Amino acid sequence: MSDTSDHIPLTERFVGMVLYAPIALARTLPYRWRIPVAGWLTAHVLAPLAGYRRRVRDNLAHACPDLPAPERRRLMRAVPDNAGRNMMEMYSPEFREAARHLPVSGPGLPTLRAAREAGRPVVFVTGHFGNFNAARVAMIEQGFHMGGFYRPMKNRPFNRHYMAAMRSVSEPLFEQGRKGMTQMVRHLRSGGVVAVLNDLNAHDGVPLTFFGQPALTSLATAEMALKYDAPLIPVWGIRNPDGRSFHVVVEDEIAPSDAVTMTQEFNDRLEAQVRAHMDQWFWIHRRWKDGSGPLHDKRAEALAKMQNR
Template sequence: MSAQKVPDGTRADWLADRALRGLIATLMRLPYDTRVAMMGSALRRAIGPLTGYRKRAEDNLALIYPDMGVIDRRQLAEKCCENFGRTIIENYSWEEFGQRLSTTEATGDGLSALAQAAKTQRPVIFVTAHFGNHEAPRHVLTRMGHTIGGLYRPMQNAYFNDHYAKTMTSWGGPVFAQGRRGTMGFVRHLRNGGFGTLLYDVSAPGARLPFLGHPARTSLSAAEIALKLDALVIPYFGIRQPDGLSFAVKVEAPVRPASPEEMLLEMNARLEAHIAQHPEQWFWVHRRWK
């Protein structure tokens, strides 16, 4: 395959995308429970080790938990890869995923503030992380009658992103790709009293703030936009349950308005609390500490 045929990515990206497309297409023919379990197993046993995801997770765990034994790090990294795989196929299976969440009730101290914001048409920015399944809360709150847009970061593999992005735009409110144009669209959506969600736990230009005890590049966009628009900032999380298929959806109390840095520190603290309880559910595969 010539370089001219892959202007937006490498040959390795193209090959990786072909393999993932084939796997996803095959799994989508299977019953939902089987599909989710098999994708989790594939990431844990084969794809994670081959792509370097497991190694990166182990390296990050060694940084954050230097006293953790090698065997424990390996096991935790494998569980992380399994959650990653389950999340991918759940989001491709968005219709069935939504049906599975049809009886899930959101809980948490942020629900009353959310109801008041909806009543007064005050913008809301939901902030969440690559933890459990970050789309679970959006499904549940959409079922409750809220229209929730989003601002997402395109994947580095342009081929995979081309079809993965469609899973996020197939339902719910308007979803925008990060960048000047996407951010402007996201802000317009909020300014009209809309709700939107942002993931804030990846390395991005901004400030170097402590996260799990080490400085990490952190975007301040969520706080800056919220302060500009007088929007509520409400953390929410989809926490995978022991059966591997169901979720608890937690809608937390709004983050107190302060400087952008202070608000992000509080958001980091909220996520750190969840990681302490369920470390295998955070995506340690990301290059969080560059």
């Protein structure tokens, strides 16, 4: 993504300044206040202006139509609050230091350690849930050299310091696109570990089920795991009730089969985590934007195979 200032219109620069303003303001505060203030500003100032509350409401109505009205109203505030905390934590050295010492548990740890001893690559798969950067730092501290696959921000001025903040958490980072994919594959082939957030609407994805509704989902993580003989392991950085600390859960490997079955298993596991912590998933995403998709027939064929086994 080119961000040469000569090619950035004033309106885009202004929007970048507006997006960064809450972060700049919160960064002046001590850490114990910085995180909740960033959450409050996002939930009570940015979210109403940007239409985030409306999008949370609409997504909940689509995916959880039976959710009681008081809980829906709570999530319309709590979800942007968690998003604001996430962003501010990425810009905070104190968060990165604390994340190095997080407790890590879960049934997937023996598989991870066995893969490391054998020199096998590993594909971590997760979503915009809790704070994945907490899991990222904690797993690196556990000895897993993890590369991350990311989608750059559309606003180029904001993306500059956003990327600098992401790199301060860990490297290497692979930008979405052909070049980034090539770099990530090279990293995997060398026995490296990659982490992919696989819960965005994917225009070239397959309409798998998420909260009982078709949601276009990329098969790339499962396809990489199968191609490079890498265990596909869900990992979650879950925010604790105090709002500032986390614990990391490493789940069992998703059993190798075919890419559709494995990706549906990921969707199911993510849904289980979200149902347990509804305010920690990014309900602001347009996750169910288009439930048909160009690969609908591929899913139908895969499901038919599963039923005939």
